[in-house]
Amino acid sequence: MNPVVSTESSAAGLRLARPAGRRRVPVVLTCLIFALLLLVPVLAQVTDTPYLLLQFSRILVLALAAIGLNLALGYGGLISFGHAMYVGLGAYCVAVASHYGADSGVLHLLLVLGVTAVVAVPVGLIALRTTGIAFIMITLALAQMFYFLAVGLKQYGGDEGLPIHQLSRFGSLTGSHLALYLSLLACVAGSVWLMRRLVASRFGLILRACSLDVRRVRASGTTPLPYLLLAYVLSAQLCALAGFFLANLTAFASPAYMAWTASGELIIMVLLGGAGTLMGPVVGAAGFLLLEEGLKAFTDHWLIVMGPVIVLIVLFLRNGLWGILSPAPEDH
Structure with missing residues (x-):
């Protein structure tokens, strides 16, 4: 019997056996979270605190x-220390195009997705030839290479970064923080829906199987590389899309976006929220930034407190913060 087919049948049986009420818990919580996020602009307007909208945009x-990284890390078991490279790459695509007078938002998006694909495919092919610590070191080394390339390009600001004087033009919506926030919210919601569809498909099943035991996947007659490469490239595209939004949010592109520390923070967000869960990256990003802001308000030594808190959550909560909110298992 084909192990993949057998696993599909077992998973289907588990879904049927699970009580309908428990299956609905993650869906209801997901809808509630997005409803609350939709109310943020209203709250910012009522309380006259535009900073609130900028903070939640971030x-x-x-x-x-983090959703992009979670596809590779949480579902594919690919521990990448280089995904911040794609965030920076997306931001620099916008900044460099604007530097030469090209401010079309559609052109910026096509440039971001195209350049990211051109970079992610060869990087993925190289890195996926290895496993474990070697994969981590290759992704880290290649990301640092792009980081130092950005630092060395003095015509584009070097280590000081490149200001963006012409944001991505989308008609009357250009420069609107509200339009940017709502576009971001729509992209995050769409990405969660896409992850749900991908993880529930044959592609998602094989990807999760690869994270457990690649040799058994090969023994079943399936070649893992195309699935892992597709997961890596898709995750890179989502990170680059985040870079596109970040550039338009800050009107700036900086080599710091590509630093290995930024990749480390993305990994922390995924683990904090719950790796391998649909809403974990969203909850992890919110928890990380809100915890950071809260601790900064109380002490200048906030890192001393934040570090142990994150470690304890990751160690003792298997599904992170999302596991606290939704103890019921997700129905993929």
Whole structure:
């Protein structure tokens, strides 16, 4: 019997056996979270605190990048220390195009997705030839290579970064923080829906099987590389899309977006929220940034407190913060 087919049948049986009420818990919580996020602009307007909209826009940018990383890390078992490279790449595509007078938003998006694909495919092919610590080191090394390339390009600001004087033009919506926030929210919601569809498909089943035991997947007659490469490229595209939004949010592109520390923060967000869960990256990004802001308000030594808190959550909560909110298992 084909192990993949057998696993599909077992998974279907588990879904049928699970009580309908428990299956609905994650869906209801997901809808509630997005409803609350939709109310943020209203709250910012009522309380006259535009900073609130900017703060949650930043949360959604990082949530989008974390969703991308979660596809590779949470479902594919690919521990990448280089995904911030794609966030920076997306931001620089917008900044460099604007630097030469090209401000069309559609052109910026096509440029971001095209350049990211051109970079992610060869990087993925190289990195996926290895496993474990070697994969981690290759992704880290290649990301640092792009980081130092950005630092060395003095005509584009070098280590000081490149200001964006012409944001991505989308007609009357250009420069509107509300339009940017709602676009971000729609992209995050769409990405969660896409992840749900992907994870529930044959592609998702094989990807999760690869994270457990690649040799058994090969023994079943399936070649893992195309599935892992597709997961890597898709995750890179979502991170680059986050970079596109980040550039338009800050009107700036910086080599710091590509630093290995930024990749480490994305990994923390995925683990904090719950790796291998649909809403974990969103909850993890929100928890990370809100915890950071809250601790900064109380002490200048906030890192001393934040570090142990994150470690304890990751160690003792198998599904992270999402596991607290939704103890019921997700129905993929």
